Amino acid sequence: MTGRLIFVLGDQLSRGLSALADIDPCHDVVLMVEVREEGTYVPHHKQKIAFLLSAMRHFADDLRAEGIRVDYVRLDEPENTHSFTGELARAVTRHKPQSVVLTGPGEWRVGEMILTWPEVLGVPVEVREDDRFFCAISDFAELSSRGKTKRMENFYREMRRRTGFLMEAGKPVGGKWNYDAENRKALPKGHKLPKRRRFTPDATTREVMALVEDQFPDHFGDLDRFAWPVTRAEALQALDDFITHALPQFGDWQDAMKTGEDFLYHALLSPALNAGLLTASEVCEAAEGAYTAGKVPLNAAEGFIRQILGWREFVRGLYWTEMPDYGQTNFLNATRPLPWFYWSGQTKMHCMAEVVRGTRQNAYAHHIQRLMVTGNFALLAGIAPAEIEAWYLAVYADAFDWVELPNTHGMVAHADGGRIGSKPYAVSAAYIGRMSDYCRGCRYDAKARTGANACPFNYLYWNFLITHRDKFGANPRMALPYKALDRFDYGEQAAIHAAAEDFLAKMNTPEGEPPAQLSLGDW
Secondary structure, three states, rough: OEEEEOOOOOOOOOOOOHHHHOOOOOEEEEEEEHHHHHHOOHHHHHHHHHHHHHHHHHHHHHHHHOOOEEEOOOOOOOOOOOOOHHHHHHHHHOOOOOOOEEOOOOOHHHHHOOOOOOHHOOOOEEEOOOOOOOOOOOHHHHHHHOOOOOHHHHHHHHHHHOOOOOEEEEEEHHHHOOHHHEEEEEEEOOOOOOOOOOOOOOOOHHHHHHHHHHHHHOOOOOOOOOOOOOOOHHHHHHHHHHHHHHHHHHHOOOHHHHHHHHOOOOOOOOOHHHHHOHHHHHHHHHHHHHOOOOOHHHHHHHHHHHHHHHHHHHHHHHHHHHHHHHHOOOOOOEEEOOHHHHHHHHOHHHHHHHHHHHHHHHOOOOHHHHHHHHHHHHHHHOOOOHOOOHHHHHHHOOOOOHHHHHHHHHOOOOOOOOOOOOOOOOOOOHHHHHHHHOOOOOOOOHHHHHHHEEOHHHHHHHHHHHHOOHHHHHHOOHHHHHHHHHHHHHHHHHHHHHHHHHHHHHHOOOOOOOOOOHHHHHH
């Protein structure tokens, strides 16, 4: 009889995982499974599936090299039931363990599955705290009870105090908590970007890529540019590359966008971090260490650490303390289906086409592309929160529900009514033009609000303000745009509204996309 069956999920590829902390190689067995259900509950990008399967197989090999017994079920095994519950039941029958042990999952839906397992499996199931995060869920709940999580900035400052990152004698290094105001520069013309470290697929990854093409042929995304780190060693190389070559200028240019440049100075670490190949603590320590050594300016180190220590921890805590109710809100009553060009990229809006192109090729877009281009359009167009959330979850290699849903539901769709952001992240073409070169040569006029050549982002933006004045008119952070709107006469406001309604009515048809009834479910 096996001692314990230790179940390791695909986003738990950390040797320091709590479920593995006291493993007995002589008696315990680690179970890892590749199941179709996890690849299809949304139509995940081919690179995302390949990344996780390759990383899982490499992690299993690392455990075996330690002398740990690993029961690994591959996707194409004939007896595979293609569900976590089914594969656990088969493994319990094979090994007859005294108990099943696992670290708590990242996703709510998996947590709901786990509640059924003791009865289904007929053995005790021990679920351990995921201690790879700085803030335990119980700690976040306690902070919430004291009003410390109403805004991310308040939570972030608390986490700085607790961890000591960029702190000196109880105060923030440099005298300020946040240097975000210094991190909003557009790339100068002719600016030379660093060449980023990417990874050539090894034999294991190539085998997985072929499997994904065979098993998920109709899923979104290209595999030919796959270059993600899939091992712990590669992830550490990626971290070193970022700290050395990109972090020094990350602060200045983190909000910039440029045609044909998909990575700029961004870390490209989130897939490895969210899958467990890196830990949040070592990533933050590396950034702080580079600042302390004088290799990285404070605004870059602080801005990056804030994304990990502040935002990443905040959305996870919010997710686990406020789900499932959080994900069901729809403050703006947005109901339109997701336009087909989110999948096809076939749109004359150059910014949208460019971001979808990069997403298809890389399973990646950086945070401003996600928030201020594809997200901003979804907000302005009134796309149903569930539709845009499912798209983000499907297309990005770093997207897991605990991190994707709060970001999309709260920041992109403002569906939570301001729980995450005190105002909607809504902008016109002026912002996109200021932060990128996307508007140059676009078919649309970024300066026109109405007319046949007007950029849709313009009339959709002003129509958004008109439509939702009852919700945002009294918001002090929206005072300036509403003052600008009030300078438009009745005729111009009517023309803006008419242009927006006409565009939205034809949104799926004017540029060669399939008809409106085709949506996420068809993938």
